Amino acid sequence: xxxxxxxxxxxxxxxxxxxxxxxxxxxxMFAHVYARACESAAEEVLIATDDERIASAARAIGAEVVxxxxxxxxxxxxxxxxxxxxxxxxEVIVVNxxxxxxxIPPSVIDQVARNLMLSKTADIATLAEPLQDxxxxxxPNIVKLVRDIHxxxxxxxxxxxxxxxxxxxxxxxxxxxxxxxxxxxxxxAYRVGFLHAYxxxxxxxxxxxxxxxxxxxxxxxxRIHVDMAAVELxxxxxTPEDLERVRAILAGASS
Numbered sequence: 001x002x003x004x005x006x007x008x009x010x011x012x013x014x015x016x017x018x019x020x021x022x023x024x025x026x027x028x029m030f031a032h033v034y035a036r037a038c039e040s041a042a043e044e045v046l047i048a049t050d051d052e053r054i055a056s057a058a059r060a061i062g063a064e065v066v067x068x069x070x071x072x073x074x075x076x077x078x079x080x081x082x083x084x085x086x087x088x089x090x091e092v093i094v095v096n097x098x099x100x101x102x103x104i105p106p107s108v109i110d111q112v113a114r115n116l117m118l119s120k121t122a123d124i125a126t127l128a129e130p131l132q133d134x135x136x137x138x139x140p141n142i143v144k145l146v147r148d149i150h151x152x153x154x155x156x157x158x159x160x161x162x163x164x165x166x167x168x169x170x171x172x173x174x175x176x177x178x179x180x181x182x183x184x185x186x187x188x189a190y191r192v193g194f195l196h197a198y199x200x201x202x203x204x205x206x207x208x209x210x211x212x213x214x215x216x217x218x219x220x221x222x223r224i225h226v227d228m229a230a231v232e233l234x235x236x237x238x239t240p241e242d243l244e245r246v247r248a249i250l251a252g253a254s255s
Contacts, residue, residue: 003113003189004092005042006066006082007033008075009058009099011051015239020054020099022243025250029237030054031061032102032250040109042095048082073203074213080195090193093117098186102246103234108187115227116189122152122225123194124217129229131181134174143184143212145226153224156184156212182226185233188214194222 009020009030016022020030030047037045047058050070058065066085072078079096088094095113097104108127116125128145136142140158148154155161160168164176175181194217204219217224237243 002093003042003095003117004044004046004088005037005040005095005097005109006046006048006079007037007097007099008068008078009047009049009051009054011049011054012070016237016243018053019237020049021057022237024102024243024247028057029102030058030099033097033099033104034058034061034063036102036104036106037097037109039106040095041113042109046082046086047099048078050078076190076195076213076216077199079190080199083192083195088192090191090196092192094190094192094195096188096190098236100238101187101233101236103236103249104187105231105233107231108185108229108233111227111230112187112189115225116191119223119225121150122223123191124214124222124224125189126153126214126224126226127185127187127229127233128182128226129185129233130179131175131183134172136183137175137181138172143186145182145184147182147226151225151227153214153218153226155218156210156214158210158212184226185229186236187233 011018021028046066047063048066048068049055050068055065066082068078068081093113093116095109112125131137137160143156144161145156146154167176201220204216207215237246
């Protein structure tokens with residue numbers, strides 16, 4: 001299995017400024033992500049950043065850094081700049097591992113790369129897991145998705161879907177069907193050729209409305225393969241509360 005990993009690490013964050021550099025168990029957050037990516041089967045792991053502070057910290061741990069523009073409208077656009085600068089061939093598979101996922105299991109990175117490698121019809125692969133309760137279904141911060149019979153995504157949304165018309169008319173406190181309602185996990189594998197095509201397309205209206213960049217791909221007819229995650233993917237760090245939770249987990253692991 002041959003693939004590469006790119007870890008986007010932006011300094012700007014409305015809730016956690018300088019998030020990639022925040023200390024967790026004696027190391028900056030992105031360093032934990034980098035270490036886990038290096039434990040995967042990837043042949044190359046890069047840090048992509050628009051900030052020299054992050055770049056310096058990454059070089060200090062021996063990571064290769066690619067500097068990117070601060071003006072990219074999406075993470076996918078940033079990833080395309082990296083693959084263009086590296087000159088990777090269209091058939092190369094790249095896994096995008098977010099810089100705020102310090103607990104990501106290396107096996108998840110391998111799984112999404114393998115799924116795309118085995119797919120003959122998809123240009124993107126990603127993962128999902130079953131929703132646990134109705135509160136998750138109605139939470140707009142949790143992205144839901146629906147798949148077809150072949151495991152390809154039909155749609156992603158922040159809204160509850162599929163909508164159980166008759167049941168939800170009088171009861172929204174439970175999931176009407178088990179294992180049908182899915183939560184999207186934000187780890188992606190792409191073919192480089194797709195990334196070059198993606199940046200040539202204008203943002204789709206549904207993408208802008210939902211603030212979900214994968215909808216640009218669906219709008220343009222790209223197939224996205226969605227598999228169920230083989231292992232649990234711990235939540236990333238989006239809030240100060242998340243940060244403290246992860247600090248406690250990793251402090252316990254190192255003690």
